[in-house]
C-alpha cells in the first residue's frame with residue numbers, strides 16, 4: 855500500500871475524545887508531554903516522534919495544531935499551521951489526503967476537533 859510504513863505499525867482502536875483547537879494547543883510536548891497533531895479535524899498521537907514534533911523538532915510547528923493547510927501546501931510557515939483548507943487547490947488537497955493516509959498508518963487516533971463554543975442546546 856502506498857505510504858505504508860516499512861515495518862507495519864500496530865495501531866490501537868481509535869479513541870473518540872473531543873478537543874477544541876485551544877484544548878489541542880496543550881498537547882505540544884511542552885505544556886503537556888504528549889504531542890498531538892490533527893489533520894482535517896482528526897487528532898493523532900505523534901508523541902513517539904518527539905524528536906520531530908517536539909520543541910526544536912523539524913515539524914514542531916504542527917504540534918498541538920490542526921495544520922491541514924500547511925500540510926497541503928507543503929509549508930512550515932506557522933501562519934499556515936491552521937485547519938482552513940478552502941484556498942487549497944486540487945493538487946494541494948491530494949497532498950493533504952496523502953498526509954492523512956501517512957498519519958493514519960503510523961499514529962493512534964485520539965479523537966476529533968469540535969467547535970470552540972458548544973452550540974446552545976435546543977429545547
Ligand code: HEM
Pocket residue numbers: 900903906913924925926927928929930
Ligand atoms: C528541504 C525540504 C524537506 C526535506 C529534505 C524533508 C525531509 C523529510 C524526511 C527525510 C522525512 C522522513 C520520512 C520518513 O520517515 O519516511 C520527512 C517527513 C515529513 N515531512 Fe519533510 N522534508 C522537507 C520539507 C517538508 C515541508 C516543507 C513540510 C511541510 C508540510 C514537511 C513535512 C513533513 C512531515 C509532516 C513529515 C512526517 C514526519 C513523521 O511523522 O514521521 N517536510 N521529511
